[in-house]
Amino acid sequence: MALDLFSPAKLGAIALKNRVVMAPLTRNRAGEGGVPQDINVTYYEQRATAGLIITEATPISPMAHGYPALPGIYTDAQIAGWKKVTDAVHAQGGKIVIQLWHVGRISHPSLLPNQAEPVAPSAIKPAGQAFTYEGLQDYVTPRALGIDELPVIVQDYVHATRCAIAAGFDGVEVHAANGYLLDQFLRDGSNHRQDAYGGSVENRARLLLEVVQAVVDTIGADKVGVRISPVNPFNDMKDSQPQQTFNYVAQALNQFDLAYLHAVEGGIHGGGESEPFDFEALRKLFNNGYIANLSYDKAKGNAVIASGHADAVAYGVPFIANPDLVARYAKNAPLNEADSATFYGGNAHGYTDYPFLTA
Ligand code: PHB
Secondary structure (H helix, E strand, O other), rough: OOOOOOOOEEEOEEEEEEOOOOOOOOOOOOHHHHHOOOHHHHHHHHHOOOOOEEEEEEEEHHHHOOOOOOOOOOOOHHHHHHHHHHHHHHOOOOOOOEEEEEOOOOOOHHHHHHHHOOOOOOOOOOOOOOEEEOEEEEOOOOOEEEEEHHHHHHHHHHHHHHHHHOOOOOOOEEEEEOOOOOHHHOOOOOOOOOOOOOOOOOHHHHHHHHHHHHHHHHOHHHHHHEEOOOOOOOOOOOOHHHHHHHHHHHHHHHHHOOOOOEOOOOOOOOOOOOOOHHHHHHHHHHHOOEEOOOOOOOHHHHHHHOOOOOOOOEEEEHHHHOOOOHHHHOOOOOOOOOOOOHOOOOOOOOOOOOOOOOO
C-alpha cells in the first residue's frame, strides 16, 4: 500500500507514529525568565497525537531573543519548565524536538541584555519593525559579528543542546530559516562579509555547518534536523541565486547523516509570492528524511508523501486551531478555524481552548 500521512515513519532515531508533524509556532506565552508555564505544558500535551511536535522557535541565549514572552533553552529554570512539557508529551505517546533559535538582526535593544545592539553577519538594517514590550519599533542597524565571536555563538548552540537533552527532548531542530541569524548568513542579501563567512556559498554556509557539526557532536546526528526557507522573503530576505545556495546547503548537510531536513516551501506571513524554486530538485539532493511545510492540507499531504517527495508534512495554523488534527484528518472531520488575533501573546484563549472532536 502507498504511504500516507497515517503511516509510521522513522526520521533518524526518532520514531513517528504518523507523518503529521506539528510545525514550530511562535506563540509568545512563556513565563518570566523565558520559563515554560503550566499553560504551555497543556498546549503541547493537547497536541501529542502529532507524529512529531517541533516546538516554537526557542532562543539559545539572552542575545538570541527578538520578541516578547519567548521561552528559552539556556537556564536551569527553563530546563525544568521544558521537562514538564516533554514528560507530558511522552506520557501521551508523543515525540517532541525543540527548535534552536538565534534571531540575529530581527530584534531590538529593548529585548536584549543591557540594551545591546542586535547582531548579524553584516550591519544591514532590515526593513520593518520589531515587536517589543513597548509596541512596534523600527528595526535598528545591527552590529556585524566579529569573526572571533562566531565560536561563542557555536558554543551557545552546544549549551542549548545540552539543556535540551537535560529537558528530555527527542532531538533538536536547528532553525536556519525565515530570516533569522543562520539564514542571514546563508543569503547574500543580508551577508556582505568579506571574510571566510561571506561571499561564496561555501563561506555563507560555514556558520550553519559549524553549528550543525557542534550540535551533532553533542546529541548525535540521528537526533538533529535543520529547517531552511530558500525563497521566503519574510524579514526582508533575499538571495541572488537561491537554487544554487540551497542545493549546496542540502548536499553539504549530507556529511552529517541527519534525522531530517525541513523546508518551508514558499513565503510565510503573506509573502506567498516568492520566486520560483525547484523543491523536488532540492529534496533529491538530500539523502535522509525530508519534512515539507507550508499550505499543505490533508489531500496535498497524502499526495506529497505517496509521491516520495516528503517523508512527513509539517502543519502550522491547522495545529493552532485543532489540537486533535490527526484524528480530524483520519475521520475527515471538519476543522476549527484559527483566530489570528490570538496567535501571538495573551492567555489560554486561542491557545488551549480550541475544542476537540466530541464523538
Ligand atoms: C514569527 O514570530 O512571526 C516567526 C517566528 C519564527 C519563524 C517565523 C516567524 O521562524
